[in-house]
Amino acid sequence: MAEALAKITELKDLGMVQIRADLVRAGDAIAAATGLAMPAANATVTDGARTLCWMSPDELLLVLPKAEAREATQALADALSTEHALVLDVSDMRAAFAIEGARAAQALAKLCPADIAAMPADGIRRTRAAQVACGIWRRGEGFVLIGFRSVGDYIGGLLRGAARPGTELDPR
Template sequence: MSDSVPMLKSALDGVAAGRTGLALDLAEVFPQGMVTLRADAGEAFEAALSSLGLPPLPGVRRSTVADGRRLIWMSPDEWLLLCAHGEAADLAQRLDAGLEGVPHAVVDVSDARTVLQIRGAGARELLMKGAPVDLYPASFGVDDVRRTQFAEVACAFWMIADGPPAFEMVVFRSYAEFVWRFLADSARKEAMIRLF
């Protein structure tokens, strides 16, 4: 019996390669570390985050960034931490230990989900094709987050830059190919609609 660990594979496994004729850039952020945190926000929780050098807790429908890690609001008692894939398991263990005595759940979900990136002029319009979210610049800016449905698939997305617009979206790996194909078909130059 072999003790080798299976090689980590992209959720899209080559589906994303070679797509031409798109009006903007689409990519899978791979590999991406992800840790789900559930707890009541309070001094002990915030101290545990701070002790590991993690970003401060974001406000509702917001994200914060520190040292290359992003903490994303998912619900009043849930956050998603994005980090390097290789540090996710260790961070999850250290957070779990740091929250001893505080009701919480910390889970490394890196292999359950994938992150897609949408970058370029028309990124807002592309997301509006699949999500019932007001993405006009006055309503949605850098570090804003929405947890919603995209093409009838559960997801969350956030804005990472505004010049040109860039977003990242997290979906379950089982839906990654469907969401990718929706994005790629909708991002064809002849299919794009420009509002901004």
Template sequence: MSEVVSALAGARASGMVELADAGATGMITLRGDPAVLGAAVQAVLGLAMPEVRRVVAGEGAQVLWMSPDELLVVTGYDAAPGLAAGLAAALGDAFATVAVVSDARAVITLSGAQARDVLAKLCPVDFADFPVGCLRRTRAAQVAAAVWRTSDSDWSLICFRSVAGYVWEALATVAQPGGEVALYR
């Protein structure tokens, strides 16, 4: 894989939350029958199939439920090609696809007590009952995104790299001090 240059180039910003570019992140899309995908994920990553709208995390990888027939494996950038080959081998002749999409997507992290408020300004999601390990595919302002909660105060948002600058600027704008809404305190 060629060296990737992040759309956000290691950007960081402070406001009501801390925003950070997650940098080069490995991502593998798996499509197919959930039972077949689950068996391959278990065999290669040692992780269980995530439940609907959930994330399963393990040593060096997370598996995100994206739709009834789609998973996204998030891992280290350099690890993605090898894991993809292992997953393809585990799937064998099954009717399924494995695609490394690391260079097509960007990950932005949000940290802080007001992260839900910041996300709620851009995403049409009720974050009131959104436990750690929960995921939603949604929109961030005008673009497709997925957001998941990684801890009590930490969140990750993934979007297409081509619109990462737009999403970053939107998040940085709505996270400015003085815009607190205190919806989720």
């Protein structure tokens, strides 16, 4: 029996805090509240179980253990209380999947128009999986893909189908 291209696992224990603000003005306060350096554009910063993801020029996503999301949301809201900012726990709005294995990028290549394999180790990409908006970043030798929970079952099915044994793009 052929081996799957990647192992797909739904990540149910991730917390996610959306941060919208003027990142130049609020960067020091965000870094202090999260304990992470500010990421460059299209990059992530990880320390242990926390990752701070650059999502757009005025948006970051803090990914951390779900049990820590409420406290982190409050710390960020307090740190940004004098700024025009939005801090929102979006943990229950998102579905997240780990895509792991030597050919994980190949499984994603079937679904995404972006060259995920070329993404740097600290890179993040907003793109689509089939026609579903998603964010993808590297984690270890694999990837994490997040999308809206309302289409989480669909995303999971897409990923499992793309990783099915015998579906290699280049069987060589």
